[in-house]
Amino acid sequence: MTEEQHFLKIFLHNKKGMAGLIIVLIFVAMGILAPYVTPYSPSYTNPNAFLLPPSSKHPFGTNVLGQDLLTLDFYGARISLIVGISAAAIAVGLGLIVGLFSGYYGGVIDEILMRVVDFFIVIPALVFMIIIAALLGPSTVNVILVIGMLSWAPTARIIRSMVLSIREWPFVESAKANNAGSLYIMFRHIFPNVSSVLYGNAMLAVASAIFTQAALVFLGVGNVTDISWGGIIHEAYATGALDAGDLSYVIPPGFFIFILIFGFILIGYAVEEILNPRLRILKRQ
Amino acid sequence: MLEISNLSIRYGSKEGGVRALEGVNLRIEDGSIFGIVGESGSGKSTLAMALMRLLPKSGSVEGGQVLLDGQDILSMPDREFRKLRGSKLSLVFQGAMNTLNPLMRIDIQVAEPLVLHGMSEKDAALQKAHETLELVGLDASTWRKYPHELSGGMKQRTVIASAIITQPKVLIADEPSTALDVITQVQIMNLLRSLQRRLYMTVIFISHDFPLVSEMSDRIAIMYGGKLCETGRNDQIMHRPMHPYTVGLINSVASIGNKRKLSAIPGDPVDMRNPPSGCRFRPRCSGATEKCASYGYAVTNVESEHDVYCTLYGN
Numbered sequence: 365m366t367e368e369q370h371f372l373k374i375f376l377h378n379k380k381g382m383a384g385l386i387i388v389l390i391f392v393a394m395g396i397l398a399p400y401v402t403p404y405s406p407s408y409t410n411p412n413a414f415l416l417p418p419s420s421k422h423p424f425g426t427n428v429l430g431q432d433l434l435t436l437d438f439y440g441a442r443i444s445l446i447v448g449i450s451a452a453a454i455a456v457g458l459g460l461i462v463g464l465f466s467g468y469y470g471g472v473i474d475e476i477l478m479r480v481v482d483f484f485i486v487i488p489a490l491v492f493m494i495i496i497a498a499l500l501g502p503s504t505v506n507v508i509l510v511i512g513m514l515s516w517a518p519t520a521r522i523i524r525s526m527v528l529s530i531r532e533w534p535f536v537e538s539a540k541a542n543n544a545g546s547l548y549i550m551f552r553h554i555f556p557n558v559s560s561v562l563y564g565n566a567m568l569a570v571a572s573a574i575f576t577q578a579a580l581v582f583l584g585v586g587n588v589t590d591i592s593w594g595g596i597i598h599e600a601y602a603t604g605a606l607d608a609g610d611l612s613y614v615i616p617p618g619f620f621i622f623i624l625i626f627g628f629i630l631i632g633y634a635v636e637e638i639l640n641p642r643l644r645i646l647k648r649q
Numbered sequence: 650m651l652e653i654s655n656l657s658i659r660y661g662s663k664e665g666g667v668r669a670l671e672g673v674n675l676r677i678e679d680g681s682i683f684g685i686v687g688e689s690g691s692g693k694s695t696l697a698m699a700l701m702r703l704l705p706k707s708g709s710v711e712g713g714q715v716l717l718d719g720q721d722i723l724s725m726p727d728r729e730f731r732k733l734r735g736s737k738l739s740l741v742f743q744g745a746m747n748t749l750n751p752l753m754r755i756d757i758q759v760a761e762p763l764v765l766h767g768m769s770e771k772d773a774a775l776q777k778a779h780e781t782l783e784l785v786g787l788d789a790s791t792w793r794k795y796p797h798e799l800s801g802g803m804k805q806r807t808v809i810a811s812a813i814i815t816q817p818k819v820l821i822a823d824e825p826s827t828a829l830d831v832i833t834q835v836q837i838m839n840l841l842r843s844l845q846r847r848l849y850m851t852v853i854f855i856s857h858d859f860p861l862v863s864e865m866s867d868r869i870a871i872m873y874g875g876k877l878c879e880t881g882r883n884d885q886i887m888h889r890p891m892h893p894y895t896v897g898l899i900n901s902v903a904s905i906g907n908k909r910k911l912s913a914i915p916g917d918p919v920d921m922r923n924p925p926s927g928c929r930f931r932p933r934c935s936g937a938t939e940k941c942a943s944y945g946y947a948v949t950n951v952e953s954e955h956d957v958y959c960t961l962y963g964n
Contacts, residue, residue, distance in 0.1 A: 538748035
């Protein structure tokens with residue numbers, strides 16, 4: 365059995381992980397299959413059927429332009445997943461690199477990098493994101509970059525603290541004696557030893573990025589022409605539908621955001637549990 | 650030929666630091682096993698790390714030379730030395746069982762030096778790693794395992810395989826058998842000796858275990874407090890020990906069946922931050938005289954190849 369098969373076998377027996385995976389897969393299917401399963405085209409507008417309450421024709425009602433909300437909610441899964449995963453990849457990648465360098469080299473490099481991390485941990489990220497996103501202009505790529513660039517600091521700190529202890533293990537010295545360079549030691553020897561935490565962390569980063577993206581779009585930052593859950597809630601708010609008590613407008617996208625985030629968090633816990641055998645043993649006792 | 654002349658190593662600053670090694674002179678012939686014996690803090694491991702140029706940041710070479718085939722390995726540029734480290738000059742670490750990465754298959758780890766030195770492609774290196782693991786007595790069922798799946802002795806064999814895969818000229822084995830049980834220890838020693846003959850390596854065998862060193866080595870050096878006490882051929886050291894410390898060491902070794910009373914060397918190991926003047930063994934030495942307090946560590950050649958650093962013999 366290869367390691368991958370072994371991992372899969374344990375994962376399949378992990379209830380939390382499976383629940384999370386199923387949730388995420390449902391949303392992935394929703395995003396991919398949206399054109400085939402939704403009753404309307406997302407661009408179809410009907411001025412005569414705006415702000416309809418839920419009915420058999422429109423299960424979640426329609427928006428101000430008369431677009432079917434169920435259709436939009438399905439298409440909205442795409443942006444959430446794309447932004448969530450890409451932004452988390454940037455954040456975790458940056459955090460990993462900064463953490464590895466900081467922890468491995470120590471000294472002045474560590475000092476400088478950690479003060480940068482302090483800065484990014486202390487600044488109110490959402491406010492900062494709004495400003496930068498506004499400066500960069502509205503586009504999905506910009507939202508991804510902004511979220512990624514502003515949420516790597518916690519990962520960097522966690523990885524650094526682990527590297528600080530791992531770099532003192534004898535196998536690192538032994539790798540040096542085998543003529544391994546610093547980069548090789550960092551990525552080939554130390555990285556696998558921090559990966560359990562990194563992968564778990566990455567899932568949580570996806571969850572957090574999905575939420576941040578929704579929040580940004582809700583606040584009117586980012587690309588409002590893309591169909592996204594945050595955008596739908598923003599629209600409901602901006603057009604007064606929320607005040608009018610039109611709950612079918614906001615509850616489905618809000619619920620989807622919540623459930624999708626929950627799914628990623630479950631996977632995150634499961635991955636960490638599986639990759640760190642000590643956690644598994646603790647649970648069994 | 651490895652020639653160490655007048656090597657001195659210091660940890661920490663000039664004022665507050667510790668001189669871990671002082672004026673060490675050794676000549677190590679090609680294809681021989683050279684044993685270095687000493688208690689904790691005698692500078693054995695410092696010597697090993699200095700030869701590999703892997704001293705911690707606080708450590709610095711104060712003086713002296715190490716010539717490997719006439720090339721000074723301490724003063725050559727880093728880039729030059731890196732070609733030697735792990736290829737011509739290999740190290741089996743103290744507590745070698747912890748020197749394996751827990752998350753890497755052992756054959757990949759054994760192949761690592763070859764890949765890192767660009768000596769062969771990955772597949773060929775892995776092939777060579779399997780051959781080398783076979784050579785150290787690990788069969789095919791273990792090649793793809795992870796360190797935690799192996800016993801202590803198997804891990805030790807793996808570490809040795811990774812050290813010899815580049816066919817080094819000099820293999821430094823720093824306490825290669827500590828933490829192993831006696832039977833495994835003997836197996837590892839036999840393995841090292843057979844590999845040494847087969848690959849015609851020079852082995853520098855560092856240990857606090859005097860009987861083991863005498864079992865293994867062609868020539869032996871005894872160290873105390875960062876300085877040499879006595880060097881000589883195995884038979885000279887074992888049968889005609891000269892230095893009081895060597896004599897004390899030999900008398901403190903237990904042997905099965907021999908009901909002779911064991912004698913310990915009185916006193917504590919030398920405080921390296923505040924070493925005594927003159928001979929460092931002086932406070933514990935039964936034969937110490939006033940002369941020892943101002944002793945300048947001149948070597949006395951008592952017979953051919955047998956050197957003693959003691960006032961009892963000459964100056």
